[in-house]
Amino acid sequence: QKTVAHLTLRQRTELHRTEAVCANCHKILDPIGFGLENFDAIGRWRDRDDTGGAIEAAGELPGGKRFSAPKDLKAIIAAKPNELARNFTEKFLAYALCRQLEGYDEIVVDHLMETVAKEGYRLQTLITEIAISYPFTHRRVQESTASTSHEK
CATH class of the missing domain: 1.10.8 (Helicase, Ruva Protein; domain 3)
Structure with a gap:
């Protein structure tokens, strides 16, 4: 069984969302965060997170729009x-x-x-x-x- 420390950020966040108290905000914030996960704290591009796991930048915004990479998220935002x-x-x-x-x-x-x-x-x-x-x-x-x- 994996410990939380060995989970990717996305896996830890999804686990965190199973708690009802946390889910309301995280269901709105997480998709955008996942779409930007390829960028580290100072904006450098990365393909792996801090645990060495591959970054999965796909997500779905609250309005139902789906994206698979930061460029897709950018296009959705830039359209409005x-x-x-x-x-x-x-x-x-x-x-x-x-x-x-x-x-x-x-x-x-x-x-x-x-x-x-x-x-x-x-x-x-x-x-x-x-x-x-x-x-x-x-x-x-x-x-x-x-x-x-x-x-x-």
């Missing part, structure tokens, strides 16, 4: 550039604001998408536009307990 850009914009804005987005943020996301699309979806444009956006320049910053107790 606006959806990718909008999702990335929403996540990046939420990160910058240190909060989840609310319904009223939709107008900001729409403006960001319009501006970023005009500039060819450049990351630098997105970062600049978020940095000068109203929600970012007027965000509420919670004071730490250390600074408030020190002032007393």
Whole structure:
């Protein structure tokens, strides 16, 4: 019987997904992760994982699209550039604001998408536009307990 240490990453992940608590997130995250498994932590290509096992980069996305290699995953993602850009914009804005987005943020996301699309979806444009956006320049910053107790 194999020990967990000798299993490939994919085998360990599939074993991990048998636990109901873990399965909900992993069924969404794992397929993309498998599709990128040929790249190591710094982006170098590899054919074998850390255990020496062959990497199987095939997967199926939640919408049912299947891929067998990173280039296939790239093609699926590249086929919907606006959806990718909008999702990335929403996540990046939420990160910058240190909060989840609310319904009223939709107008900001729409403006960001319009501006970023005009500039060819450049990351630098997105970062600049978020940095000068109203929600970012007027965000509420919670004071730490250390600074408030020190002032007393």
